[in-house]
Amino acid sequence: MRLDTRTWALIPLAVAINVAAGSIASYFRLPLYLDSLGTILVASLAGPAAGALTGAVSNTVIPALSNPVWLAFVPVAAVVGALAGWLARRGFLGSPLTAAMAGLLVGVVAATLSAPVSAWLFGGTTGGGTDMVVAVFRAMGMNRLEASIAQGLVTDPLDKMLSFLMIQSILAALPHRLRTAFPQGDLLGRMRSFSLPGLRGGGLQHGERRAVVLAGSPTGLYRAADGILHRTAPLTKILLVAACAAAAVTLPAVVAMPDGSRLPAPALPLLATALLGVALIGGVGLELGRTTATLVLPLVLSMVAVNGLFGGAASTAWGPFRWSTPAALEALGLGLRVFLILESVVLLLLTTRPDLLMGDLERRGLPHRLAYVLLASLNLVPTMLRRAGEILEAQTSRGMPLGQGLSGRARALVPMSGPLLLGAVSEVEERALALEARGFGAENQRTWWSDPPRTGWDPALQLLLVLTILMLGGRLFL
């Protein structure tokens, strides 16, 4: 993929905007995500490939910061970015009306694509606030897929319409030179100016540096320490994730007893416990337990509850409540598979310094610009969250009401996100030139300051893990 340096410099800013705008939306307790604002910005200015990359990177980086569930939606985020870029190229951002239409279309596509992922991978739930919406649709008699699609259609089109309108308004206000400096800037055509109330006003004024702390971990999941797992080669831990994924996909989660009843199979819980044991030896047992308990366990419980209460024929009834044990058991099986995979991902992220992980992957063929984008995105998130907090503080200290009721809060959201987007576009040229001034565009074989960690055990462990993956994979064909 050949992108220009300006686009490479914009992508990390856009990913961080996705996270920060998403945090602002959740700060306002709105059923909107705004977590593809940055993706749509890049897609509009730099085309479908850059949009797809931004979406994919965004959903790869967020798991390292907070919630590994996002990993499953990488393809959906990439399609959203590609589609947004394609629509922008065809002039859909020329006017507010066509931008809203583009948002509607992207929203419907996103809802339709996300639904099978959440239905089949997570039993229709994702551990977030929208699970309640899914539960309502299940109670109305819909199956997992239908309920997931319906939930997506309630939230996604509205979210993407607002996002596209915001981007249209920002791009129409950009100076011609800034816009056309990007690869697709010329193709956007003449843009009808349109201002969402408050979107372009109110950046930070001098001296406004106090910040509202928004949700999001500033350090990511990585915990600095010198345990055996920290000293293990990143590749070994990546192979461990792959082995856990292979086990989760191929080993039985539920077994049938001789009397016809069904019970959870012991293999997956045993492996999950073994992983916890490994983490204990590596000195991060407590962190792994705490992180999986807060991030992954709610997802599994939500899966079991929604499917037990609303999925399939009732086996027990208490008053108005019906409980389907087979449906709950099936969801538990699925939950155990998801749990094992996510637990291993968390273990990798807890014990591997992101720059060393990327350095290792680069040596194994990951393009260095992609490694840069992943790392820079990860590191820019705290900065962007801080900036979003400052904007929030600045706007409210100037007397801007935070809004009452749902629509009032939604209107208040716009002046909060606009300065983030404008700030990113105006600082990207300097970032791009600074990268170029340090040889980012050079086509040399790269060299590094230090080598990734490695122990004497690594080659043997890697071989063992590869054999395990092959053996487990072989089960699929037996």
Next chain:
Amino acid sequence: MISVEKLYFAYPGASEATLRDVSFRVDAGEAIALVGAAGAGKSSLLRVLAGFVPSLVRGERRGRLHLDGMDPGTARPADRVRRAGLLFSDPSSQLSGICPSVREEVAWGLGNLGVPRQEMKARVNGVLARLGLEALAERSPFTLSGGQQQRVALAAVLALAPRVLLLDEPVAMLDPQGRHEVLQAALDLAREGHVVLWATPHLEEAASFSRWLVLHQGTLVHDGPAAIPPSHGALEAPWTRLARKADGFGLWRGPWPVREDQAVEGLRR
């Protein structure tokens, strides 16, 4: 070291050229202030000199340009970087944002150019010592003050050993202590043989340089000792303001002063 003849530059779609008929020469070891108000064309001139036009900054460039023996606009990225280093005002947007320590941040550009590890370490350690950054070597660049970050950014550019340093308002966002640190570092580098071109709209800052290039609306209006020609008094330092007031009473002769000694000299006349 730098030779510019009849340089013209215009951004795409712009009704007016950003640089017009700019010509000057700079020899090795010279430290020069590039003075001009906002929009005068300082940043554009530095971008052209660094070779970013037209590969990264789109626009039409005409005229002859030689920097250390070649036209930087047609050079390969690796050759360009080794000839001219560019530093901007915002330290946070110049650091790579991906390195966990100052040492690795300074080494990152060398890694991009494929410099072998042993040479990389020698050059990084040398530059850190040169700019007094050794005590910060293991710190995360994210935790440094603005002045410290700007010195790290300068170190990162210097590690690539460019002969020419193009500094675009490098202390605009720093506190007085940070300004002093970066200015001293730049003047020291010129004494060691680098060419330093320091762009600024502030005459007090420019007063530390003996030669000035003054840009006004894209045209070079002065190339010589530190002084603003009378017709471009819009660039004001406190001494300039004083002289302009004196001029109102018919008490001033000669070019506008920017330093105390020039003001005293002008009043004597």
